[in-house]
Amino acid sequence: MNAIVPPPAAAPQATPFPTTPPAATVDSRFTVPGMRCAACIGKIERGLAAVPGVASARVNLSARRVAVGHVPGLDAEAIIEELRRLGFEAERAADNPLARDSGEQGAETKRLMRALAVAGFGMMNIMLFSVSVWSGADLVTREMFHWLSALIAIPVVAYSGRPFFASALMALRHRRTNMDVPISIGVLLATGMSLYETVTGGAHAYFDGAVMLLFFLLAGRALDAAMRGRARSGIAALLGRMGRGAQVVGDDGAARYLEAERLVPGMVMLVAAGEALAADGEIVEGSTAIDASMLTGESDPRPVGPGDPVHAGMINLGNPVRVAITAAARDTAIADIARLMDEAGQSRSRYVRIADRAARLYAPAVHTLAFLSFCGWLVAGAGVYKALTIATAVLIITCPCALGLAVPAAQVVAAGALMRRGLLIKDGSALERLAEVDEVVLDKTGTLTLGEPRPVNLAVLTAHTGPIALGLAQSSRHPLSRGLARALREAGVRPAPIVAVSETAGAGMRGRYEGVEVALLRPEVESGGLAVDLLVGGFRTRLAFADPLRPDVRETLAALHAQGLRTSIASGDRVEAVGVVARELGLFAAAAMDPAGKLALLERRAAAGHRVLMVGDGLNDGPALAGAHVSIAPGGASDVSQQAADAVFVGERLMPVALALKAARATMRVVRENFAVAVLYNVLAVPLAILGFVTPLVAALAMSGSSLLVVGNSLRLARAAGGKEAA
Amino acid sequence: MTILGFLIPLALVMGLSGLAFFFWAMKVGQFDDLDGAANRILIDEDGPG
Numbered sequence: 001m002n003a004i005v006p007p008p009a010a011a012p013q014a015t016p017f018p019t020t021p022p023a024a025t026v027d028s029r030f031t032v033p034g035m036r037c038a039a040c041i042g043k044i045e046r047g048l049a050a051v052p053g054v055a056s057a058r059v060n061l062s063a064r065r066v067a068v069g070h071v072p073g074l075d076a077e078a079i080i081e082e083l084r085r086l087g088f089e090a091e092r093a094a095d096n097p098l099a100r101d102s103g104e105q106g107a108e109t110k111r112l113m114r115a116l117a118v119a120g121f122g123m124m125n126i127m128l129f130s131v132s133v134w135s136g137a138d139l140v141t142r143e144m145f146h147w148l149s150a151l152i153a154i155p156v157v158a159y160s161g162r163p164f165f166a167s168a169l170m171a172l173r174h175r176r177t178n179m180d181v182p183i184s185i186g187v188l189l190a191t192g193m194s195l196y197e198t199v200t201g202g203a204h205a206y207f208d209g210a211v212m213l214l215f216f217l218l219a220g221r222a223l224d225a226a227m228r229g230r231a232r233s234g235i236a237a238l239l240g241r242m243g244r245g246a247q248v249v250g251d252d253g254a255a256r257y258l259e260a261e262r263l264v265p266g267m268v269m270l271v272a273a274g275e276a277l278a279a280d281g282e283i284v285e286g287s288t289a290i291d292a293s294m295l296t297g298e299s300d301p302r303p304v305g306p307g308d309p310v311h312a313g314m315i316n317l318g319n320p321v322r323v324a325i326t327a328a329a330r331d332t333a334i335a336d337i338a339r340l341m342d343e344a345g346q347s348r349s350r351y352v353r354i355a356d357r358a359a360r361l362y363a364p365a366v367h368t369l370a371f372l373s374f375c376g377w378l379v380a381g382a383g384v385y386k387a388l389t390i391a392t393a394v395l396i397i398t399c400p401c402a403l404g405l406a407v408p409a410a411q412v413v414a415a416g417a418l419m420r421r422g423l424l425i426k427d428g429s430a431l432e433r434l435a436e437v438d439e440v441v442l443d444k445t446g447t448l449t450l451g452e453p454r455p456v457n458l459a460v461l462t463a464h465t466g467p468i469a470l471g472l473a474q475s476s477r478h479p480l481s482r483g484l485a486r487a488l489r490e491a492g493v494r495p496a497p498i499v500a501v502s503e504t505a506g507a508g509m510r511g512r513y514e515g516v517e518v519a520l521l522r523p524e525v526e527s528g529g530l531a532v533d534l535l536v537g538g539f540r541t542r543l544a545f546a547d548p549l550r551p552d553v554r555e556t557l558a559a560l561h562a563q564g565l566r567t568s569i570a571s572g573d574r575v576e577a578v579g580v581v582a583r584e585l586g587l588f589a590a591a592a593m594d595p596a597g598k599l600a601l602l603e604r605r606a607a608a609g610h611r612v613l614m615v616g617d618g619l620n621d622g623p624a625l626a627g628a629h630v631s632i633a634p635g636g637a638s639d640v641s642q643q644a645a646d647a648v649f650v651g652e653r654l655m656p657v658a659l660a661l662k663a664a665r666a667t668m669r670v671v672r673e674n675f676a677v678a679v680l681y682n683v684l685a686v687p688l689a690i691l692g693f694v695t696p697l698v699a700a701l702a703m704s705g706s707s708l709l710v711v712g713n714s715l716r717l718a719r720a721a722g723g724k725e726a727a
Numbered sequence: 728m729t730i731l732g733f734l735i736p737l738a739l740v741m742g743l744s745g746l747a748f749f750f751w752a753m754k755v756g757q758f759d760d761l762d763g764a765a766n767r768i769l770i771d772e773d774g775p776g
Binding site: 042 | 750767
C-alpha cells in the first residue's frame, strides 16, 4: 500500500492556491448558501484564485463561508460578481449582525469545550486512584492516592467550575437562586471536605464525585451551547436579501457605492435591474416594474413611474431607475416594521424554559433537604464534621446531573435530526414552545408558494433550446432568469456554452451559440402575467411564469391536521389571489392584511387561549413572527423575518414544518421521561444519603448511571425525528 | 509497588499531553469546518497547482 503514496515533497505543490500572499492583502468574508459539496469547494477556491488580485480563497463548508484574501484595490462587489459567474449567490458576511453573534456563540462553545476537556481529564485520572481505594488500598497508599487526587482535583475544579461559579454568583448578587447555586455549593463543599479528609488521613474523599459532577453538567451545557451556535451560523449563512447599499449619483454625475446606513434623504440613487432598494424614496427618472412582495406579500410585480413612492426592500425587476431618497436608515418603512417587531417580541421573552421552571422548584428543595439533614444529624447527636459530611453527600447526590442533561440532551438530538431534514432551530426554547402549539397560521406568498416565479410551460423547450435557455438564464440575476435556471437545472438540463453573453438591464440577455444569435428577452408585446421570450436564430418561444405552490403543501397540511392542529392563511396579498389558493387547499383565509393586522389577528387568537405557530417569510410577516407563540420562516425569507423566527426551513418543501411540530412533541415526551428518571433516581438515592449510607463509590455509580440512562433515552429521538437516517 | 512511582506519572503525562493536544487542535481551528474536511478529500488535485 505504501508504494503508491506520493513522496511527501510533492504535497505542498498540490495546494490549489498560493498560501503566501505576495503583497499586503485584506481579508473579506462572504456567505455562500449554495455550496454543498466537494465540487463546490474546488470550483470556488480555484475559480477565485484565478482572479487577478485575489491571493487566497478558503472555503468553510460547515459555515457556508469563503474567506478571500485580496489586494485592497479589489472591492467586494467584484468578488461577489466573480462568485456569481462561478454559479454561486454570495453576500458579504462582515456587515451582518447575526454573523458576529454566531462568533460570540462559537467562543462560548469553545470555552465550555475546554472546561469539559479539563474536567474529563481530571475525572479519568481521579477515577484511577478512586478505583484502587475502593478495591481496598489503605494506609499509606490510600493517603498518597488521596493527596494525588487533591493535586489534580483542585486545579480542575477551579478551571472547569468557573461557568457555574460565575452564574451562581450572578444569581446571588441579584438575590435569586438558580440551578448553579446548589451545584457550586455542592462542588465547593465536597472539595473542601475531601481536602480536610486528606489532610487528616480520613477514609472518604469525594474528589471523584465533585469532578464527575462537573463533567456531566458541563457536557449538558456544551451540548446546549453547541446547538445554539450551529443553528445560528446556519441562519447567518442564509441571510442577505435586502439592499445593503446603493449607487448614489453625485453632483458631478458619477455614481459611487454607499452603505445603506450612510444614505440620507435628498440623495439620488441609481437602482439597477435585479437590485434591492436600500432606502425609501420616489422615482425621479425611468419607469419599471418592482417586486414588492417583501413588504406587502403581493406576488405580481407592480409597474411604477416617475413620482411613485418605493420602499426599501423592494426589488427592481425592470429598467434601471433613479430614485430620490425620502427616508433612509432608521426612518424607512422597514424600520417601522422592525420597531413593531421589537415590541411584539417582548411577550416572547417572558416565556420560562422548562429547565428553569424545574430549577425554580428544585434548587430550594435541595438546599432545604441538605440543611435539614445537617440539622437532623446534629440534633441526633452526631458531631459537626459527621453532619457536614452527610449534608455534602446529600448535595452531591441530589445535584442535578441527570436533570442538567435531561433537557439539552433531548433537544440537541432532536435539533440535529431536524437539521439534517432541512429545519434549523435557533434554541431549545423554540422546541418547547413548538410542542405547545395548537393552531398554525400560514402566510401565502413565499410560504405556501415558492415566492419566486417559475416557468409553467417548460415543455415547450426542446433538447436543443433547453440548454441554451439555461446557458443564458444562469448568467443573470433577474428573478425570472433565476427561476428559469433553477427549474431547468432541476429538470436535469445541462447549460450550453454560450459565448459573448451580454445583459441589457430591463431587456434581457443576448449571446451566441454555435454561431447562432440567441437571446432571452422581455416580450415586446405584453401578454398579461410574467413571461420571457427565448430567441434561437429567428425562432421565438414564449415562456410563461407563475408563483407555484410548494410541491408538498397538501401532504404537509394533511400531516398538520392529523396532529390535531387547526390551519389558516393570513396574507397581505389581494383577496382574489388569496382566494384561489384558499379554495384550492380548503383553508380559511384572511387576505389584504397589513403587518399590524396580522399581529392583531395573532393576539386575538392568543387571547382566546390558543398557542399559534406563525409560518411566514415576508417583511410584512415580521411583527407576526415575533409576536406569535412560536414562528418558522422559510430560507428564502428576508433577513428580518429570519431573525424574528424561531426556526428556519430550507429548500422547496414545506414538510419540515409538520416534521418540526412532530419532533417537538416527541422531544417534550422524552424530556418528561428524562425528568421522571431523574426524580426516580432522587427518590431512591436521597434517603440513602440522608441516612448516611452514601459513600463516594455509591455517589459515583448513581450519578453516572442516571446520566447514561438520560442520554440513552434522548438518543432514541434521532430515530423518531429523523425517520430514515443514513448518517 | 515501586512500579507505581513510574506508572502514575506516566499516566498523568499521557493524559496531560492528550489534553494539550486537544487545546492545540481547538486553537488552530481543527474543528471549525468538519464537513469541509470530509468533502475536500474528494477534490481532484490535478487542477492548477
